[in-house]
Amino acid sequence: MKIKYRVVTVYVLVAALMLPALTSLMGCAAQEEKKHTRTVFFMDTQVDITYYHPSAQVAQTDIAEMFAEMQRLEKILSREATGSDLHRINEAAGREAVEVNPETIFVLRSALEFAELSDGAFDPTVAPLLEVWGFGGDFPAVPAQEELARARELVNYRLVEIDEEKGSVFLPVPGMRLDLGGIAKGYIVDRGQESAQESTSAVFINAGGDISIKGRKPSGEDWRVAVQDPDNPDRFLAIITMEEGSVATSGDYQRFFEEEGQRYHHIINPFTGMPAYELSSVTVVATDTMTADALSTVIFVLGVEKGLALVESLPGVDAILMDNSGELVYTNGLEGQVEIMTD
Ligand code: ADP
Ligand code: MG
Numbered sequence: 422m423k424i425k426y427r428v429v430t431v432y433v434l435v436a437a438l439m440l441p442a443l444t445s446l447m448g449c450a451a452q453e454e455k456k457h458t459r460t461v462f463f464m465d466t467q468v469d470i471t472y473y474h475p476s477a478q479v480a481q482t483d484i485a486e487m488f489a490e491m492q493r494l495e496k497i498l499s500r501e502a503t504g505s506d507l508h509r510i511n512e513a514a515g516r517e518a519v520e521v522n523p524e525t526i527f528v529l530r531s532a533l534e535f536a537e538l539s540d541g542a543f544d545p546t547v548a549p550l551l552e553v554w555g556f557g558g559d560f561p562a563v564p565a566q567e568e569l570a571r572a573r574e575l576v577n578y579r580l581v582e583i584d585e586e587k588g589s590v591f592l593p594v595p596g597m598r599l600d601l602g603g604i605a606k607g608y609i610v611d612r613g614q615e616s617a618q619e620s621t622s623a624v625f626i627n628a629g630g631d632i633s634i635k636g637r638k639p640s641g642e643d644w645r646v647a648v649q650d651p652d653n654p655d656r657f658l659a660i661i662t663m664e665e666g667s668v669a670t671s672g673d674y675q676r677f678f679e680e681e682g683q684r685y686h687h688i689i690n691p692f693t694g695m696p697a698y699e700l701s702s703v704t705v706v707a708t709d710t711m712t713a714d715a716l717s718t719v720i721f722v723l724g725v726e727k728g729l730a731l732v733e734s735l736p737g738v739d740a741i742l743m744d745n746s747g748e749l750v751y752t753n754g755l756e757g758q759v760e761i762m763t764d
Contacts, residue, residue: 454622454639459484464495464606466629470613473623473639483618487626491613497522498605500548500598501557506590507599511548515595520588524612528711529583529590532604535715536578539731542722543715544691548598549575554696556687561678563685569694576691603688606631607669607714614710626710630670633710634663648704648741658749659741660760661706669713671721672702688721699724702743705732706755712738725750 454473457480461468470487474480499505506521513519532545549572555561564572575596582591592599610626614633617624623636625644634644646668648659661668673696677686690697703720707713716738720728725744732740732752739754751759 455480457481457484459488461488461492463492464609464628466606468626468628471625471627472617472621473636474621479618479620483621487613487616487624490616491609491628494524494605494609494612497525498528498601498609500600500602507601510590510592511598514592514597518582518584518587518589518591521590523588524608526583526585526588526590528601528605528608529581529599531608531711532601532715533578533581533583535604535719539719539723541578541691542727543603543719544576544578545599545601545604546576546578546581546592546597547689547691548600549573549596550689550691550694551600551602551687552598554685554687554689556676561685563680573691573694603671603718604711604715607667607710607712610710610714611667629675630668630672631710631714632668634665634667637664648702656762658743658762659704659751660762661704661741661755662758662760663706666706666708667710667713668704668706669710669717670702670704671717674701688718690722697722697724699744700728700742701745701747703728704741706739708737716740 452475454475455477457472457474457477459470470484472480472484496502497506500507500511502508506525510519510521529545535543536545551557553564553568553572575594580593580597582593606628610628610631610633613626614624614635621636623638626633632646638644643662643664646661646663647657648661648670671688673684673686677684686696688697689695700721703717705713705717705720707716720732720740720742723731725742728742729750729752732738739752741749741751741755741759743749749761
């Protein structure tokens, strides 16, 4: 089957945010669903929850529990936090296996599956490369060639050993390190969504562009997710209309530094050790946020051709890609569901 893509040129950068929801027009007295919102800053980003329920008290209690669950998981899965599962695994590299929480095993297994799927373009052992670039620290800089070469030798997801029975993880080479930054946020958003009470009619979570939508708004309208220009909040390039599901965006504009006029960002091609340069933004639509999050990073590294081929091979997954010249491409599954804004 030949697949046709619509191509539109745009000159904006992309981020995802929810369009201001229209106020409900349905005024049904006693059990009226109301919109409750709360924002907390963690996972290095702003996390918003929008929650529909007749009772403000039920809503706020539940929202607090959702945040608590997500923050618990962040502590386990963070690479930097001392005492986190990841930190302990990394510290014990080359020495011994480390017992960890079942959640860590699950996310790591999933990350290894995305590594297989992308032949290593996505690699949860990419941390040594992130470290020589200084991403996550205060002084990122272009590393020396020898430093890059040394770090690249430590990146190999095939070497990760998981012992399901013992619930332990072992990195066999000293200096090897795990980083789940390309997948954990999506997983955590899914877990936050799952921990919401059933009595809510709808929940919208947005963790810096990793979005999970469950249930319908009381007005019955579809949700509208805008893919936005982060440098210019008045502009966006596309609106995705959806009933439920997840959206995640990876871009070169949020976490980067500049050296001698060149922009270097935090999504690394493990084969070159350099930031992946072909795309400037990837938005993935999927049924769960972990998949959308991981695939947005995968496709960012793979580039347009291989990225689109991968998306088309996966059921229930769609994507909008913008290359570094501003050209926009989206997959057939989004036809009729996405509105491209050009000006
Ligand atoms: P953001 O964190 O800005 O939402 P992404 O979801 O695309 O963006 O994740 C980027 C993160 O993924 C990086 O900060 C890093 O932790 C991790 N990462 C970078 N390159 C790779 C790679 N090739 N494979 C797996 N993870 C990566
Ligand atoms: Mg991602």
